[in-house]
Amino acid sequence: MEILVASAVGTLTAAGIYLILRMRTFPVIVGLALLSYAVNVFIFASGRLAVGLPPVLSKTAQGYTDPLTQALVLTAIVISFGMTAVIVMVALGAFLEAGTDRMDSDDEAGQ
Amino acid sequence: MSLALIAALPFLGALLPGLMIRSGRTACAVVTGSVTALALLMLGLHAPAVLRGEIVQTRIDWMPGLGLNANFFLDGLGLLFAGLILGIGLLIILYARFYLSRQDSMGQFYSYLMLFQGAMVGIVLSDNILLLLVFWELTSLSSFLLIGYWKHLPAGRQGARMALTVTGMGGLSMIAGMLILGQIAGSYDLTVILQARDAIQASEWYLPALVLILLGCFTKSAQFPFHFWLPHAMAAPTPVSAYLHSATMVKAGLFLMARMWPALAGTPEWFYLVATTGLVTMVVAAKIALFKDDLKALLAFSTVSHLGLITMLLGFGTKSAAIAAIFHIINHATFKAALFMTAGIVDHEAHTRDLKRLGGLRKLMPIPFTIGTVAALSMAGIPPLNGFLSKEMMLEEAAHTVWSGQAWLMPVFATLGALFSVAYSLRFVAHTFLGPVRDDYPHRPHDPGFGMWAAPAFLAALVVAIGLAPMPMAAWLVDAAAGATIGEAVHAHIYHWHGLTPALWMSVAAIGGGLVLLGLHAPLMRAWLATPRPEAKRLFDGLVEPLAAFARRLSSGLHDGALSRYFAIATFAILAAGLYAFFSGGHSAGMRAPTPVEVVPAAGWLLLIVSTVTLVLFHHNRVVALVVLGVVGLVVSMGFAYLSAPDLALTQILVEVATVMLLLLALNFLPKRTPMESSASRRFRDGILSAGAGLGVGCLIYMMMTRDFAFSTIADYHLANAKTGGGGTNVVNVILVDFRGYDTFGEITVLGIAALVIFAVTETILRPGPANSRLLSWAQEHRHAGDRHPLMLVVATRLMLPVAIVVGVYIFLRGHNMPGGGFIAGLVVAIAALMQYMASGFGWTAARKRVEYHALIAMGVLIAGAAGVGAWFAGRPFLTSDYGYVHLPPLEEFELATAMIFDTGVFLAVLGAVLLALASISRIAVRAGEEGSSTPYDIDLPRDGFGDR
Incomplete structure (x- = not known):
């Protein structure tokens, strides 16, 4: 299972960064969303993987997985929604204001 | 506490003018003045004890580990300076009320002024040199704001910049000096340092520390060769010049020299550095002042000269010189502030302060003439005014001070300085007020109103009163301040007639020479030019x-400006650092037993990889990219569910829905395709970079997962205490609302701020401007759907709303013990509400909205905060939770926890934030011509009757 999670995190990271390096705002936003999946799963997985051991106390439970990383990631998911919403609005405002959704202020730069 | 409160009051007062200015300029000035008056009153309450020789202290531990504590103490020296700062501050507030014109933003002015006042009071009351440094830098910053107050004047901006650069550099060197001093003394508390004279002066670091600290003092007090910033700072409004550049800030350097006197003074190094600098400054600046035609420039250089005089006296290092220095500080503050205010009145009335264009104002403005003459004669040192008394004491000290074996040097130059001082003081009076009345003033001057001359008149009265009766008026204050300066009891004897002493002859020579210089001014001026x-x-x-x-x-x-290049550089740098860290350290093989791979999760993995690759390949089609992004998010949430994280799975799936809705709405106004514009080499470079980063992150997490924890985790603590301490069995939820409640409190605040930012951005877009006009002329690119608000969807969402709310409440209630909680419940209810928007349109839904989303966010944060504060009443720290079991007859016994109140706050904040974000985008759609729907559902008939539009 570890190899699957690790390769998924790696793929999400690579795809996220590749899209962030694009030159229009929309792919950058999508890239950031992918990268935040990758980071969330990364932090979650740093508590190590467990199957069928949810951190809900009960008499019949065999054991529990690490609840702390889950709590951290839970708030991270909600916050990254907030951040995504902000940059979407900023990108929308920039497009409506300038008439273009290019990332770079200089047309020649970065080519 | 009271001393800290005195220092804090002006800072608190700085908030008021901005609010009060709406009630009028007088109300604003009254409120600002009453804050200062209150601080002055509190200071006055301590005065009797301090004058008896006691030291008032307040100690607050701030960062004891660094030696930085908010310790304050008040002795005679602090009393004198704090009294000057607050007392003259009060007069300046009065004067500025009438000086500033209607075009000047008075609230801003008073706010800056109070900020400065607080910083100055902080300096003179600090008992910790690190704290003192903080206030010291604050005076530099606030004086920068005040000097540059007239932002439209280039001279103001340049003067402010120069002042900040010079005093800021001095402040930096002083930080170094103070740190050395603290190291030598073993404490950063002033009271300790002042006791450690022998250790400090014996240390080999004494000289570096002394030089560095003196650099700070000399730059602040405009001593030669750093004197040049002060005349340029005169671009400030006159109240600022009178306050900062005569009475207070420039005296901060003097204050510090006096404060450090017991620890640093008395050595030859001190004498030659301080006394020589003071002497040179006094003579050079006095000479320049004589040749300045601008009234304020003349006063600025005379201030520099008098500061030099006081510095020189402090440099002598004797008891009687310290008494003279303290006495002259008092006298200079009274006459110089009065002179500045007089110059301001002249400028205000005649619209010029150029001496070449003035003269003859005696008849036109008798009141400023009287005030200005009294103050100027005192500055010249004419008996019986107070300036005469302290100048006589200075000359007496200079007469018997030997400089490097030369007995003549000090007396001669001190007399020379006094001579110039007489000349420029008399010139101030003669060339402004005396002479014939002219008819070419830029503006016909007349006496100003009472409010404007009240403050300088009060100071001029003090000048006369101290001059006539120095013993009852000032001696007690001099005794207290000088005693605190040198660290032993002092009894000053101030009187006019000392007999035929050398000082008297020097005074006579100065006055005579000054009159001659004034007579010869015209030819001398030509030579000077x-x-x-x-x-x-x-x-x-x-x-x-x-x-x-x-x-x-x-x-x-x-x-x-090439953002994508920054990202590329950052990615490369992080990757390189990671690789370096990996290859420079060692690691052992992973021993942790792997979790077995099963078929369904493996299929999910395959779906995730395929969709991610698809997303990258087809990202040019933005709608496709969005749909595939949704798939990725779903797989991630299923992954969470499989890997024992039900709360995460619920949150992820709900956030996914909200995110996709948001992006879809935004995409309505964005291009639907991303053009292919990167070159092949650029795509190759990005591919290599991102593949490298992905490989690095993937390998890192794999290596982490295949090894056991290096340290025992704190997870066990949370698992063990969730039920007993937090009263819940869902450990994740207990962590969120209890163990790490403070984090969550921060998170919902951030979320609320994010939503408000979105609201603000929307407001900006909808303001008149290019974005707004683009929206107004938005061409409907696509044909309307046949029915935009389908009946089926409307009916289904109406049915679902109560169900969804019940589910939300259920998830909320069970959250403490089962997967769920405020975050998730908030998202569920938010999405149910969003469905109404989607089904029936913005207009219809918004008309039925009972609560503003802003209010929901605010209520959420406040309720969560109140739940935290509630713990204080039980004598526990912020956010400590409590729980108990309740039995209501028809129900089974159930648990109630205070954490539930907190979770309610989380719920409301999340609900409000999500709805505010999405409603903001809808407002943009309305502006773009989307008709507000007034009926719950409609059938969108073509507008021109039949057929396609």
């Missing part, structure tokens, strides 16, 4: 300009 002089501003600009140009080139070279 004919001789070349170094121009400080040109030298300063010559030094600063190349540095600024270099900094500009460097930053514009690095920040060229």
